[in-house]
Amino acid sequence: MTAQYDYKLDHKQLTQWYKKNHRDLPWRANKDPYRIWLSEVMLQQTTVVAVIPYFEKFLTKFSTVHKLANAPENEVLEAWAGLGYYSRARNLHKAAKALSAQGFPQTAAELLELPGFGPYTSRAVASIAFGEKVGVLDGNVIRVLSRRFGLKLEWWNNKGREQLQNISDELSKLGQADVVNQGLMELGATVCTPQKVTCILCPWASACVAREKGLIETLPLKKPRKESEVWVWKPQVAIKDKKVALITNDYTPFLKGQMIFPGEISKEKSKPKAYDAKHNITHHDIFIQITAKKSLTGKNLQWVALKELKKVNPSSLLQKVLNKVEA
Known part of the structure; x- marks a missing residue:
């Protein structure tokens, strides 16, 4: 499709629309790659409205990539608390150490080698901060392109994703890649949204295939949901002298490598009849059966002050x- 279609008009319309209608967001104030990268990581799984106060607070504490690199991990996690998906913060910290030492690579291919830099983040930072002509592909862009061109693609599979990526790349090559990419994302975030579509404000309304054929509600195709798994977790909780016993997690499929209570876990076919609490992490339905201990022994135990627990592991x-x- 990309070889046959002329994207010049689409590019022109999108560029003009973005320059007139984009939101003034704090990470758009300049081309600082650190700020752009931080915003992109924070915006994964989180809305713009929710991210802004965290972004500003985080930058106040870690104003440069060097300050972030030199900070203890527990301080980084504490500053991240509330945003969830803490592996993002850990990878952010790891990548900051490399970036502080070597500087920011200016291409998506080089950025992709760093911890936490997937295809989207690498392309976003390279195009917005450094002007590399590579297209981005996130949820917003997938939705906009699927509707604009009427594409019934399984975008979660390599073949469908590659077709959408090629379109995004072609658009980015026609002018300022930073404007094109941010334009696509802005369009998806503010106009071509999942539910409330405001076609009258869209620069591509007259050419939109989904609008013409009544496919807006069915595009993009819905990714099949991963089936929920039932896990029964039996943590052993020992508290003494206002400290709690933790271990580095090597036994549960969630919060891997993080400090959690020692215990046992099993995958079950159905939820247990009795449990103390329930929690969900992605597709894991966790039923918690707590055993309170007066004391625990073990060479791998670490006793952490209760008031410091959120710094060690901010998970709720x-x-x-x-x-x-x-209680």
Whole structure:
């Protein structure tokens, strides 16, 4: 499709629309790659409205990539608390150490080698900060392009994703890649949204295939949901001298490598009849059966002050268990 279609008009309309209608967001104030990268990581799984105060607070504490690199991990996690998906913060910290030492690579291919830099983040930073002519592909862009060109693609599979990526790349080559990419994302975030579509404000309304054929509600295709899994977690919670016993998690499929309570876990076909609390992390339905211990022994145990727990692991799961124990 990309070889046969002339994208010049689409590019022109999108560029003009973005320059007139884009929101003034704090990470758009300049081309600082650190700020752009931080915003892109924070915006994964989180809305713009929710991210802005976290972004500003985080930058106040870690104003440069060097300050972030030199900070202890627990301080980074504490500043991230509330945004969820803490592996993002850990990868951010790891990548900051490399970037502080070597500087920011200016191409998506080089950025892709860093921790936490997937295809989207690499392309976003390279195009917005450094002007590399590469297209981006996130949820907003997938939706906009699927509707504009009437594409019934399984975008979660390599073949469908590659076709959409090629279109995004072609558009980015025609002018300022930073404007094109941000234009596509802005269009998806403010006009061509999942539910409330405002076609009258869209620069591509007259050419939109989905609008013409009544496909707006069915495009993009819906990705099949991953089936939920039932897990019964039996944490052992020992508290003494206002400290709690934790281990580095090597036994549960969630919060891997993080500090959690020792215990046991099993995958079940159905939820248990009795449990103390329930928690969800992605497709894991976690039913918690707590065992309170007066003491615990083990060479891998670490005793952490209760008031420091959120710094060690800010996940609400641990706090939920503690609240049950202390109730």
